Amino acid sequence: MEPLSIRGLHKSFGGPAVLAGLTFALRPGECYGLLGPNGAGKTTTLRCALGLTRPDGGEIRLAGLPVPERAREARARVGIVPQMDNLDPDFTVAENLLVYGRYFGLADRAVRARIPQLLDFAGLAGRAEAKISTLSGGMKRRLTLARALVNDPDLLFLDEPTTGLDPQARHLIWERLKQLLAQGKTVLLTTHFMDEAERLCHRLAILDRGRLIAEGSPREVIAAHIEPEVIEVYGEPGEMSAAAWARDEAAQFATRVELAGETAFCYVTESRPLLRHLADRRGLRYLHRPANLEDVFLKLTGRDLRD
Amino acid sequence: MNPFRPPSPSLRFIPVWRRNFLVWRKLAVPSLLGNLADPMIYMLGLGYGLGALLPEVGGVRYIAFLAAGAACFSTLNAATFEALYSAFSRMQVQRSWDAILNTPLSLDDLLLGELVWAASKAALSGAAILAVTAALGLIDSPLALWALPLVFLAGLAFAALGLIVTALAPGYDFFMYYFTLFITPMALISGVFFPVEQLPAALQAVSRVLPLSHAVELVRPLFRGEVPAAAATHVAVLSGYALAAFWLALGLARRRLLK
Structure with a gap:
């Protein structure tokens, strides 16, 4: 089963088409990159895939389920690291994970049992009681990544996960993503950093004006186009x-x-x-x-x- | 798809309520003081100060008359502040709603969670006034406890109206219009501070359609130990406000957030 497949996706917000017949599919266990200049349709694609934006036309299946019809169930199996940090500033690190787990219908006990492991993965061991405002940008990103794993998803969406981070913090995120891929998780990554895409993605697509204009492994894309x-x-x-x-x-x-x-x-x-x-x-x-x-x-x- | 289709919320609204409750619990003491101080000052200041100048109002001491109004007014204020400023912060500033919408919750669940939370906080405010009124020896019938579910219902209506404004608001400044053009006038003509019968007939007619006056009509007799007249009508009007306003707020929020 493909973790995500998108066929002939169309969307416009009144003006020119934002998505104009976009088609691609993820293979299980791969890191798939969506690249494109601002306004190419990356964010709209992610929102459509999650059932938050209703496309004008096309077919989406997420975790095997049709979206938007069964988006709620599909989202239960996906983890999302959004572009903008939206951790809860009123909560501690651990409370952020606990409260997020409840949205997935997870029992507090089950989440509490997973918190040490998640914090360890995020390099935040010993920070469970820290306030969000005391965390650095890199720590916040890693906590957001840990939060996306709270429901143990098979598929992760990462929307520009390293924007604004220093090189040390970026490298740490990359290492963690490789670990997740090694565990067999599938990753959909959007980024503006080509070195990041070249390093992490098994396959990638370049989007422009709502269309896919190149697709393949980084080497294939380079060999084919330049x-x-x-x-x-x-x-x-x-x-x-x-x-x-x-x-x-x-x-x-x-x-x-x-x-x-x-x-x-x-x-x-x-x-x-x-x-x-x-x-x-x-x-x-x-x-x-x-x-x-x-x-x-x-x-x-x-x-x-x-x- | 029509954003104004009927709401279809689920029990998944509960984690949203619990999220807000957890935040509130951390700030419970200052929050409770804030909830109480304002209506208390009205009630005690006006009740004793103005009350000393007045003979009985509506057959009781002025402070006893005012207590029921203050319970409804503080319910209105608590529900409105929560549905406006707090909900807007979570939607627009902290982006908590974005995070929640990435989980199995729908916007319908999320907004219902916000609604019930704001009403809960409002009911707590109303309950605090009831407790103080009882402590002052101004209540002598257990019938007054019926006011608790009713201020919760009123809280639902007030919070739902507030959520409409939040779903439309470009920023915090927008909320001033709602307070100046709706909340304050409503508080003044709904029988909170003086009987509606003192108003000119035209204003009395306006008052009769406002949710706050229906809340006051229910709560005031209960504080006196009497069963409210036409209770079913008042409950129906408040429920109608809550349902219609929630539906509209949800439609506007869907249009804003699920483009």
């Missing part, structure tokens, strides 16, 4: 303009050149000719690296700001 290597070329101020160079000379060495401000991104399958050329050029600096998911993302969704 040249394998990138050389970023910068002009030295006062000496040479990368823009002028890109306009006049870059095309003969690179399959594709993108200009963003004063940086020329040269996408190449064979890097040596360009590297030789740059070695002799004064006034230009460069960085040579393998193409990554961010390159694909920017290629497919454009470099324009989406607010």
Whole structure:
């Protein structure tokens, strides 16, 4: 059984379509990434999947159940880490877990028995009686993750789980997610961090304007949509303009050149000719690296700001 | 789907009630003092101060007359504050409602939990006034205990009306309109502080459709140890307010939160 399957999802809020025939499905035990610029439809997709927003058309099955018809039962088997922290500020760490467990119909005794284990997992052992306001951003995120596990779900939704965290806190979250995947849980992850998606996701989808425009493993997506290597070329101020160079000379060495401000991104399958050329050029600096998911993302969704 | 379809809540509203109760328990002492201080000042200040100037009102000492009104007024205030400021904080500021809607609870359950909680808190306020009135020796019949379920019912009606405002509110400032345009005028013409018969006929007519005056009509005789006249009508009106207002509040909340 697929933990979540979405077929031909349509939704508009009066204006242009927010979801325009979105289709994808999660396989049991995988981490599936939903990437897309702001407004691509990620949040609406999650809300539809949980039965909180009614789509105009399409089919959703969550934990094997049709949504929104049986969304209540389906939600009982899912854990959610929302984008915005919504822990209860009036409660202690342990009370947050206890009260959340009650919403799932769990007996206090059953939840109390699980609290030490959940806090341990969240790296919050010994903090059971702490007030929420005394926790750091990373601790709050980890507690939110622990709260999402209170009903022992098979499927987790994580909506930008590491936004605003420092590198240490991010790495700790990643470790915990890997542990959960190792336990066989399925994860649906939305993120703006391409390195996070590349690191965690078995498969991912890039969404734009409510449509899925690329899907596969991170390697597959990179291989399918972009040249394998990138050389970023910068002009030295006062000496040479990368823009002028890109306009006049870059095309003969690179399959594709993108200009963003004063940086020329040269996408190449064979890097040596360009590297030789740059070695002799004064006034230009460069960085040579393998193409990554961010390159694909920017290629497919454009470099324009989406607010 | 029509957001104004009939409510279909379930017993899952209970965890929401318990959540709010747990918060309240942590702050019970200051919260109770707050609940009591305001109506107490009205009751004792006006009751003894103004009461000294007045002969009997409605056949009893003014303070005894006022006590029943104060019980209803404090029920109104407690229910309204909870349904407005506290519920709005949980919906908009703390995002507690978002967290709850990600669980098997529906918005119907959630809003019913908020409603019953606000009414419970309101009933507690009313009960506190009853206790003080009894302690002052102004009550001599156990019939007055019937006031307890009735202030709970009135609390449901007042809280449901408040939830309509919360579901519409863009921010806290919005609540001032409700207080100035509805709560205060209603308190002044519903027989809380003086008999409705003192009002011009037109205002008496308005008073007759307001939920607070029906609450007062039920509670005041009970405080005197009498069975209220037309009790069934007053109960029906308060129940009608509670049901209709909850339905409307839920419709508005669905429109706002389940887009």
